[in-house]
Amino acid sequence: xxxxxxxxxxxxxxxxxxxxxxxxxxxxxxxxxxxxxxxxxxxxxxxxxxxxxxxxxxxxxxxxxxxxxxxxxxxxxxxxxxxxxxxxxxxxxxxxxxxxxxxxxxxxxxxxxxxxxxxxxxxxxxxxxxxxxxxxxxxxxxxxxxxxxxxxxxxxxxxxxxxxxxxxxxxxxxxxxxxxxxxxxxxxxxxxxxxxxxxxxxxxxxxxxxxxxxxxxxxxxxxxxxxxxxxxxxxxxxxxxxxxxxxxxxxxxxxxxxxxxxxxxxxxxxxxxxxxxxxxxxxxxxxxxxxxxxxxxxxxxxxxxxxxxxxxxxxxxxxxxxxxxxxxxxxxxxxxxxxxxxxxxxxxxxxxxxxxxxxxxxxxxxxxxxxxxxxxxxxxxxxxxxxxxxxxxxxxxxxxxxxxxxxxxxxxxxxxxxxxxxxxxxxxxxxxxxxxxxxxxxxxxxxxxxxxxxxxxxxxxxxxxxxxxxxxxxxxxxxxxxxxxxxxxxxxxxxxxxxxxxxxxxxxxxxxxxxxxxxxxxxxxxxxxxxxxxxxxxx
Numbered sequence: 001x002x003x004x005x006x007x008x009x010x011x012x013x014x015x016x017x018x019x020x021x022x023x024x025x026x027x028x029x030x031x032x033x034x035x036x037x038x039x040x041x042x043x044x045x046x047x048x049x050x051x052x053x054x055x056x057x058x059x060x061x062x063x064x065x066x067x068x069x070x071x072x073x074x075x076x077x078x079x080x081x082x083x084x085x086x087x088x089x090x091x092x093x094x095x096x097x098x099x100x101x102x103x104x105x106x107x108x109x110x111x112x113x114x115x116x117x118x119x120x121x122x123x124x125x126x127x128x129x130x131x132x133x134x135x136x137x138x139x140x141x142x143x144x145x146x147x148x149x150x151x152x153x154x155x156x157x158x159x160x161x162x163x164x165x166x167x168x169x170x171x172x173x174x175x176x177x178x179x180x181x182x183x184x185x186x187x188x189x190x191x192x193x194x195x196x197x198x199x200x201x202x203x204x205x206x207x208x209x210x211x212x213x214x215x216x217x218x219x220x221x222x223x224x225x226x227x228x229x230x231x232x233x234x235x236x237x238x239x240x241x242x243x244x245x246x247x248x249x250x251x252x253x254x255x256x257x258x259x260x261x262x263x264x265x266x267x268x269x270x271x272x273x274x275x276x277x278x279x280x281x282x283x284x285x286x287x288x289x290x291x292x293x294x295x296x297x298x299x300x301x302x303x304x305x306x307x308x309x310x311x312x313x314x315x316x317x318x319x320x321x322x323x324x325x326x327x328x329x330x331x332x333x334x335x336x337x338x339x340x341x342x343x344x345x346x347x348x349x350x351x352x353x354x355x356x357x358x359x360x361x362x363x364x365x366x367x368x369x370x371x372x373x374x375x376x377x378x379x380x381x382x383x384x385x386x387x388x389x390x391x392x393x394x395x396x397x398x399x400x401x402x403x404x405x406x407x408x409x410x411x412x413x414x415x416x417x418x419x420x421x422x423x424x425x426x427x428x429x430x431x432x433x434x435x436x437x438x439x440x441x442x443x444x445x446x447x448x449x450x451x452x453x454x455x456x457x458x459x460x461x462x463x464x465x466x467x468x469x470x471x472x473x474x475x476x477x478x479x480x481x482x483x484x485x486x487x488x489x490x491x492x493x494x495x496x497x498x499x500x501x502x503x504x505x506x507x508x509x510x511x512x513x514x515x516x517x518x519x520x521x522x523x524x525x526x527x528x529x530x531x532x533x534x535x536x537x538x539x
Contacts, residue, residue, distance in 0.1 A: 010176035011203040014087040020242035021047035031076035032252030034120050039076050051169035054084040056161040064089030069113040071097050071122045073253035074229050077142045086180035087171050093182040094230040098520035105132050107184045127152045176200040185329050186521045194401030195329050201395040205332045206239035208366040214337045219245035226274030232333035257285025268295045275303035275522035296320050304523045305448045309456035311357040326360035332395035336361030336428050363426040367393035383423030386431050389416045438467030438475050457497040459487035462516040464524045468537050479508035482516040
């Protein structure tokens with residue numbers, strides 16, 4: 001084999017920041033903060049302040065390979081750590097503050113972090129867990145000097161640390177396969193598991209996510225990530241936007257309708273993304289207030305299946321296109337994006353939208369997908385044959401952090417735990433999680449499909465379907481419904497709504513009305529629902 005004669009420049013995260021500062025340094029970044037005024041600067045400012053925090057960490061003894069943890073929201077300071085920490089060769093562990101205390105402690109201890117950054121409204125949480133953090137040597141509150149409160153952990157002040165450093169730094173060069181981000185799974189089954197992203201994976205993922213077949217950003221876009229920075233790096237948006245020169249708007253910790261709309265309207269947001277629950281509440285807020293998101297063009301929704309009624313509402317009422325995505329912490333996280341193709345366009349606008357809205361997305365360059373049936377064979381791309389969804393590629397997990405064995409098969413395929421189909425257009429549709437699919441009388445019922453129909457019923461805010469043991473049919477579907485505030489829906493109304501929309505044997509055996517619990521990442525917590533209602537139909 002003849003070797004190529006091209007330069008061997010490593011793909012490093014600092015290159016994204018340096019490029020953005022040079023190519024479009026004046027493009028704005030706007031950030032909500034916890035208890036401070038709105039912050040405004042630009043990509044040049046991001047580069048300067050990232051250098052300052054990196055130098056401050058070096059002064060605190062942080063070395064390449066060390067882990068640094070954050071308990072923080074979507075703010076400019078958190079963004080600076082996204083570049084400053086990996087830039088010096090350390091690893092940023094973005095802890096999920098919505099986990100239980102025990103799980104947060106577990107992830108920080110498992111990461112063996114030496115520094116913990118936290119937003120001011122996590123001060124009580126940090127004080128509570130600090131005695132059990134055996135490796136953390138330094139606590140840093142992400143606030144200005146006027147609002148700094150050292151508290152029981154004797155926290156340093158973020159802005160004080162920055163002020164002591166100059167704004168230039170010669171960023172080190174190192175192997176692109178070095179660890180950059182440590183993201184833990186939500187821990188719904190056992191302890192959370194660490195996924196260690198490399199610089200190479202993050203940069204390749206960001207370059208692919210910016211393509212027209214994915215997010216398709218331009219320098220004219222204004223991007224507002226409502227997916228949490230602590231959750232799989234907010235779907236890579238903090239890297240995709242700078243590469244494309246898009247204005248970046250960070251909403252802090254407030255994802256309520258009033259705050260989101262204020263930023264959309266005030267900053268001209270064209271693109272935003274987050275889990276379905278955020279947009280359920282935002283659409284309800286728009287209905288109550290009569291407001292319109294005039295600048296908004298696209299909303300990307302992931303984390304769980306997008307209700308068809310939600311996509312239709314955004315499009316018909318506000319002219320906003322909904323892009324569904326699928327991914328997971330183990331895929332950095334982007335897997336597929338539901339964007340149009342010429343073949344679908346030939347079907348006509350309405351048919352194309354229906355096809356896109358009912359599928360998680362289409363094949364993207366850089367990540368391979370295949371469907372494996374129960375007999376171990378690869379399923380045809382017919383859109384009907386379902387099986388285990390397998391993935392592989394340069395931003396797909398090979399093994400979990402601090403585990404000895406790879407979790408991929410000998411050919412490098414990772415089993416996602418999802419059941420899915422692939423069609424002739426390259427579109428993938430999730431039919432269920434393996435643990436959530438319902439087997440009734442030898443036939444499979446998709447809880448996701450049933451939920452998507454149920455949530456379209458007027459008055460329904462969230463619909464969850466679980467399989468519960470049944471003395472005759474092995475399992476039967478149970479529907480749990482949470483209604484919008486002030487709305488009333490009966491069991492008979494739900495069954496009547498479903499009767500004309502699903503096959504008869506899919507109809508739930510019972511409908512319960514209760515608050516639907518969510519996981520730390522905003523998904524329906526089916527583990528809790530199964531524990532609560534497992535004996536309901538056999539009682």
